[in-house]
Amino acid sequence: MSKRHDALFEDVLKDFSATEPAPEDRGGARFLKRSSTLADTGEREEKVLRWVDPAHCVMWAGHNRAYDLLTAENCGDLIASIKAQGQQEFPAIVRRLTGSQTGAGAEYEVICGARRHFAISWLRANNYPQFRYLIEVRDLTDEEAFRLADLENRDREDISDFERARDYALALESYYGGRQKAMAERLEVSEGWLSRYLQLARLPEEIIAAYPDIREIRELHARTLRPYLGDPQQRAQLIEAAGELAAEQRAAREGQGAPVPAAKVLARLKAAAAGPRKARPPERLFRRVPEESGVAMRRKNGRVTLEFSENLSDAALEVAFRLFLEHRREARK
Template sequence: MSVKDRMNMMKGILADNPSKKIPEAEASDGALMSTAPKKGTQTAPGGMLAFRSQLQQHEATVKSLEAKLAQYADGVRTIKLEASLVDESKWANRHSSSFDTAAFDRFKDEIAHAGGNIQPILVRPVASRYEVVFGHRRFKACKLLGLPVLAMIAEMSDEELFTLMDRENRERADLSPFEQGEMWRKAIDEGLFSSARQLASHVGVSNVHVTQCMSVARLPSFVLELFANPTEIQVRWAKAINDQLQADPELLTDRSAKIKALGKNFSSSKIFEMLVRDDKGSTKLHSSPLKHEGKVVGKISRGADGEVSVSIKPGFLSVAAFSNLEKLLADLIGK
């Protein structure tokens, strides 16, 4: 999203709350004063005149803000900040794995080659520090490179910050249910919204979608820690795991402990299968025959709990061959 598009996004929010400041706007500008109706009792004609006057002031304020935002859209006033003075937002939802990819390395190299981020991030002042509103990848890259970060500064409330971040994040092509659900979970747990339904109404998505994404983020910690990358957890997996948790929490806890004890880097899909498998069916996830000259002489199997077994009929494995097999398996273990 371009700076101009982001400023247009901010314009929509600031128009709803014109008392907030735009980047580096003059605090003394009368157009930025709040136009909220005054409390008190008035006669009907007087109240109507007051309301009309306040409405006109509000419209004037919005027009003033739009004019300033239009100026900033084409020539944004920015400042370079030391990365050490900037903090990630408490609503940030990018998983740490997103910064450990070849794509992010290339992105970081581009910023290093340019000597810093060309497109500014947006921050809000918090005491003597700053909090990122959007541009977390650019901020992260600059911080890792030891470079100052180019930023726009705007004062805003928690609700406005959350709204901007949510709109920005939902434009990401790689946004996972876990990341989106984690952001929404934090907003509800910290009291920004009273319920998933209220949050859904505020951000303009269905309550079902909010509930589904949050079902991934709210999986038990002992389940989430099994996945090297929780962003790979699908919504339908979360439903099956939560169903298992409701039906037999002890069984799910036991299975999670066994998977963790194996110390293996299973794929996300394999972990899901091991968590919700049906014990009434076969416990073998994989079994292949071992053949010699076209005849089956044994088999190798992998159980649902990750246990591997090899069986070979008598007379087909010499002492020397058995010794070589031991060495081969020893070399493979842990890889």
């Protein structure tokens, strides 16, 4: 993480008080404690880390990672690291579920740590039942939870642009009343930076479906397509092409051919929106009579190209070439 990122992270955490374990937890749970010195008073604050069964945790509805897209392959590095270390090294941040929120054995919701949750769950289901999920329980509002999760994941490459954009769009309405400036100030980012991600979240569903995976949709893609979406005709052409691509991607998921890669998706969408390229008109046209197509002359980078229909008769070509040569001699005088 960058120094600025660390500073922002600490700024968010400084207002959050550590949650003491409930009396009923003290007997049955294993605790790890870490102490931190408070800079202003010199007092020590005990923070309790707890090992739990990951089945007792569920993802927070506002989590910025698409948990259903996690697999043993894209979490392979983390799974290997936990196996090598013999345990999870860094705790996930969770908050306790209360009242009607609890159910099916769940006690906590995960604010930060979805990949760690998946990795531990996968290990326990694949011959490593000794692994447990390391958590730190905090008392957070939804807005605090959002900011904390954003700060933890902002520099991570395994969170896609689209996942982050979708999270920002939801937070804008849920926590900031649609006020983009207020949200940018709370996140300590520029309005322009935030606006680009919000534009990505607002891409039409037809375009999103054109990609092989939402994690491959980049902020740059939305920026590239935005001018076309503002023109009614180009937008219609864009949506039509997106529908064709979506059909190809569905067929690929069903085993019929290979998926269309993201770069090619963007290229095809741009080409469809721009429409067919218009041929550059010839500089001069040489022909016997107006009814004939004749010979077209085009000039580019010091070279002359003559174009004519293969059906043009020899007699018509002879006249057209003679006219071209006369024009060429006149131009050289």
